[in-house]
Amino acid sequence: QRLPVVIVGAGPAGLTLGNILRAASVDCVVLEAESREFIERRPRAGVLEERAVRGLERRGLAGNLLARAQRHTECEFRFGGERRRLPYTELTGHHHFVYPQPLLVTDLVREYADLRGGDIRFGVRDVRLHDLDTDRPSVSYRCPESGERRVIRCDFVAGCDGARGVTRTALPPHRTRIARHDYGIGWLALLAEAPPSSDCVVFGVHPNGFAGHMARSPEVTRYYLQCPPGDDPANWPHERVWAELRQRLGAADAPPLTEGRLIEKRVLDMHNHVVAPMAYGRLFLAGDAAHLTAPIAAKGMNLALHDAFLLGDALAGYLTRGDDDGLAGYSAACLGRVWDYQEFSQWLAEVFHGPASGDPFRAGTSLARLRRLFDSRGAASAFAEQYLGSSPLGSW
Numbered sequence: 001q002r003l004p005v006v007i008v009g010a011g012p013a014g015l016t017l018g019n020i021l022r023a024a025s026v027d028c029v030v031l032e033a034e035s036r037e038f039i040e041r042r043p044r045a046g047v048l049e050e051r052a053v054r055g056l057e058r059r060g061l062a063g064n065l066l067a068r069a070q071r072h073t074e075c076e077f078r079f080g081g082e083r084r085r086l087p088y089t090e091l092t093g094h095h096h097f098v099y100p101q102p103l104l105v106t107d108l109v110r111e112y113a114d115l116r117g118g119d120i121r122f123g124v125r126d127v128r129l130h131d132l133d134t135d136r137p138s139v140s141y142r143c144p145e146s147g148e149r150r151v152i153r154c155d156f157v158a159g160c161d162g163a164r165g166v167t168r169t170a171l172p173p174h175r176t177r178i179a180r181h182d183y184g185i186g187w188l189a190l191l192a193e194a195p196p197s198s199d200c201v202v203f204g205v206h207p208n209g210f211a212g213h214m215a216r217s218p219e220v221t222r223y224y225l226q227c228p229p230g231d232d233p234a235n236w237p238h239e240r241v242w243a244e245l246r247q248r249l250g251a252a253d254a255p256p257l258t259e260g261r262l263i264e265k266r267v268l269d270m271h272n273h274v275v276a277p278m279a280y281g282r283l284f285l286a287g288d289a290a291h292l293t294a295p296i297a298a299k300g301m302n303l304a305l306h307d308a309f310l311l312g313d314a315l316a317g318y319l320t321r322g323d324d325d326g327l328a329g330y331s332a333a334c335l336g337r338v339w340d341y342q343e344f345s346q347w348l349a350e351v352f353h354g355p356a357s358g359d360p361f362r363a364g365t366s367l368a369r370l371r372r373l374f375d376s377r378g379a380a381s382a383f384a385e386q387y388l389g390s391s392p393l394g395s396w
């Protein structure tokens with residue numbers, strides 16, 4: 001079999017790319033290690049930037065999202081027993097969309113496979129990439145049913161297989177730089193079967209550690225609690241979780257938290273990495289496969305979509321018109337935004353974690369950073385622009 005493009009990974013990046021290629025009449029196949037049921041239920045992100053949504057909309061991929069997503073216009077910080085709202089829409093004219101990642105993935109699979117007739121193979125095993133430095137690369141995998149190895153020859157490989165995928169390992173070490181940053185902290189990521197406790201995202205900055213509240217749907221709410229890296233979720237029984245959330249998110253006049261059964265409880269070790277360049281020979285990486293951003297500023301899925309838009313347009317440009325400008329500039333165009341978002345995440349991480357660092361100097365400077373957001377309209381506007389990803393960094 002020979003196809004123009006093989007996409008490894010059916011997350012937001014791979015599926016968006018697949019849809020863009022189908023719309024441009026470029027043939028492709030998506031290889032996914034998990035089952036369709038699994039990827040349509042995997043809970044993760046929920047906050048989408050307006051420009052990511054507009055990018056999906058322009059490509060005919062935002063129908064359900066626009067009908068069902070909530071629009072958020074402000075966020076709230078709680079610190080020193082007070083609540084302070086930051087009205088980011090008033091400051092920038094832009095808002096956030098809240099739409100759970102599994103719903104977006106479900107929409108993208110349906111559009112790609114059911115409506116646009118795209119080829120997607122679930123449950124593939126042991127994906128390997130071959131001859132990437134030639135113009136005849138190939139991808140092989142083991143078939144889930146027969147265990148037999150299949151080979152697909154292609155023109156390009158898109159590595160969209162996330163932070164734990166295999167495509168990144170095909171980059172030769174002497175041609176690739178991997179920059180890493182470890183925050184040295186953990187976040188207990190929780191999903192509660194409970195309606196949101198606030199009409200906006202809430203950040204609790206507390207001497208015990210950070211706590212976060214993010215609506216996902218009218219029935220499900222995501223919470224985060226800072227914890228030691230590598231902590232065991234079993235150390236966090238129901239009562240301890242809710243007591244700690246009440247304390248860290250407590251503030252004068254704050255409505256009580258709506259408690260519920262915890263349906264997900266996992267510890268994330270907070271770290272980032274960036275692979276540069278995001279391409280080698282005929283392999284192009286997109287999304288978490290190329291850059292991981294700890295979910296501090298809710299940027300990962302937004303970056304994955306940005307990459308997919310650029311890569312989809314670049315591959316379609318090359319394969320339909322022979323225009324290679326998009327592919328040549330792909331990595332640099334993505335990395336500009338990636339580094340901007342990494343820097344913002346790092347800035348925000350210090351605000352969240354400084355007060356619990358045990359270092360009174362860091363605690364003092366992080367609280368000064370936080371207060372500045374409410375003392376200076378300029379500082380608040382700069383924060384809002386970065387938080388919403390609305391700064392004029394290139395175009396979509």
Ligand code: RFL
Nearest residue numbers: 009011012013033045046047161162287288299300301302
């Ligand atoms: P994905 O979503 O990880 O998809 C990769 C796909 O590749 C498959 N795969 C393989 N397939 C074939 N062969 C292999 N060897 C394979 N290895 C892996 C996987 O099964 C999977 O289906 O990567 P993609 O498309 O780059 O998308 C990235 C986003 O998923 C990620 O950045 C976000 O979830 C990050 N993130 C958030 N991002 C936001 O923009 N806003 C948020 O509010 C937000 N919240 C979060 C988050 C991530 C979280 N976790 C779990 C780290 C909250 C959490 C808790």
